[in-house]
Amino acid sequence: MGFRRKSSKPAASVSGTVSSENRQPSLHRVRLPVDLLKPGMRVVKLDRPWTEVPVLFQGFTLADDAQARILRQHCEWVLVEDEEAALHAVLDEVADRKARTTRPLSETQPLAEELPRARQAWSRTQNFVEKVTRDIEAGNDLNLDDARPVLQQCVASIKANAGAMFWVSRIKHREAYTAEHCLRVAIFSIAFARFLGMPDGDLETIGVCGLLHDLGKLRVPDHILNKPGALSPDEFRIMREHTSHGYELLKADQGLDPIVADVTLHHHERMDGRGYPQQLAEWQISRFARLISIVDAFDAITSDRCYRDGLPTSEAIRILYRNRGQQFDAGMVEAFIRMIGIYPAGSLVELNTGEVALVVATHPGRKLSPRVEILLDARKQPVTPRILDLSETSSEDGHQREIAGGLPDGAYGMSLEDRIRQLTKDNAYNV
CATH class of the missing domain: 1.10.3210.10 (Hypothetical protein af1432)
Known part of the structure; x- marks a missing residue:
């Protein structure tokens, strides 16, 4: 997504010069993702005709989040106008927003x-x-x-x-x-x-x-x-x-x-x-x-x-x-x-070591190397489950673990539903 700025010219006095008292703030126009909109920003253009969005005015200052929410539901980007100092902080968020889809979803619970x-x-x-x-x-x-x-x-x-x-x-x-x-x-x-x-x-x-x-x-x-x-x-x-x-x-x-x-x-x-x-x-x-x-x-x-x-x-x-x-x-x-990811969370997979695992979480930047829970060893025998990040761990002989291919649910007696039951059977949330 590109971003552009457009500065408006300062208002001139009658004599053609700009006095320090009458100088107007320099306004800039920036194309922003709608999720970065904040009350107080002036919206001057949308990524679609104004008539396609249920707003009352064409060009307005956001009064509250309710107005921003309507724009978030319908648009992907808007053009806003404000002073450079006011826009500077929100522009700092743009890089992080671009990077977030290269990172896994954050977790606060195992x-x-x-x-x-x-x-x-x-x-x-x-x-x-x-x-x-x-x-x-x-x-x-x-x-x-x-x-x-x-x-x-x-x-x-x-x-x-x-x-x-x-x-x-x-x-x-x-x-x-x-x-x-x-x-x-x-x-x-x-x-x-x-x-x-x-x-x-x-x-x-x-x-x-x-x-x-x-x-x-x-x-x-x-x-x-x-x-x-x-x-x-x-x-x-x-x-x-x-x-x-x-x-x-x-x-x-x-x-x-x-x-x-x-x-x-x-x-x-x-x-x-x-x-x-x-x-x-x-x-x-x-x-x-x-x-x-x-x-x-x-x-x-x-x-x-x-x-x-x-x-x-x-x-x-x-x-x-x-x-x-x-x-x-x-x-x-x-x-x-x-x-x-190529192997979504909950997929049963076989590794190049012969081990069988369930995918726990994917990584946007490493589609073929998710986090997995090992359930069977190379001989297809049950082991104490353990979670490994395939992008970081090697097998005992020093070779990198990789996914050899997906398996149908139930292969080698391994069922996702059974594993969920095992992990939840003693918990009060269980239904």
Whole structure:
């Protein structure tokens, strides 16, 4: 992302000179990422037409974070104008922001200690989704008041150790795809937003967007939603209507941030204008909708569906990368790949030593050398689990440990779900 400054000329006196008393402060214009906006900054230009963002004025001084939040939801950068001294401090944050997507997500808790809370957060959120599903199917009034509170614990867990929520979310059940898909999109969207440097206050909102983005599918007939074969053109048209159904369900809820309905309607729009339902141009698609569309696609590709088995993470990454700039926001795709890694947290892998391990956490700058937990030795015999950073450790014979390849869950009797149970069975958070 480039940054440019533009100085305005000082106001001149009638005589053509500038007196020390009448000299106006020198103003500079700087292009800033929206996440660095602060109250008091004057916004003079957006990365899209003003009419595409729900603000009252074209060019205004930010009065509070509520106005900045709207810009964060829709834009990626803005042009601000202020005195050089006032901008100097925020410009110092730009370099750190660029560097943060080359660093792992910070952790304040070891994975084993965070897993119990992650399981509880997942269970509570799942119960919420199931209740919403029953209410819609029964024709009851929709009550979404608990959406944000149930996600607060997810946010807290992800901030403590995202790997714990990643582990829990990898336990998938084909018959519960729609509900679990919404949960996973919420979890990965929160983590991705944090990875990008979005303020903590936006994490719950992006989580609600992910949790409710496919709500409209509950209005799609089961014989189409769960059809084991390819959809006919008419069936596909009905399936695509889920975005509009979801929008209609959400737009009337005054308690929800309007961006939630926007994302529900637009998460299948494309950068090249060939998406649906409105064939929006790139600059018309909100930042939050762009983010959710990437996470939504990644989980759909890697999950077992009624009509096919999920593809490996490596293939999903290739698909996302191949479609960057056409279907997906290019910069976001590249950042998402850095966060998720080639072997995401919770993946079972075999090392070049013959040892078998579970991936604990990835490193954006070292995609093939994550942190792992060794479970089996070279003879495939159980060992006391220990965590190693593959970028730093060597085997006993002096050779660098590397991942030889991924393994299916359950290989050599090693199951992620069993390992989670082992780590949480004696903890009070266990559910």
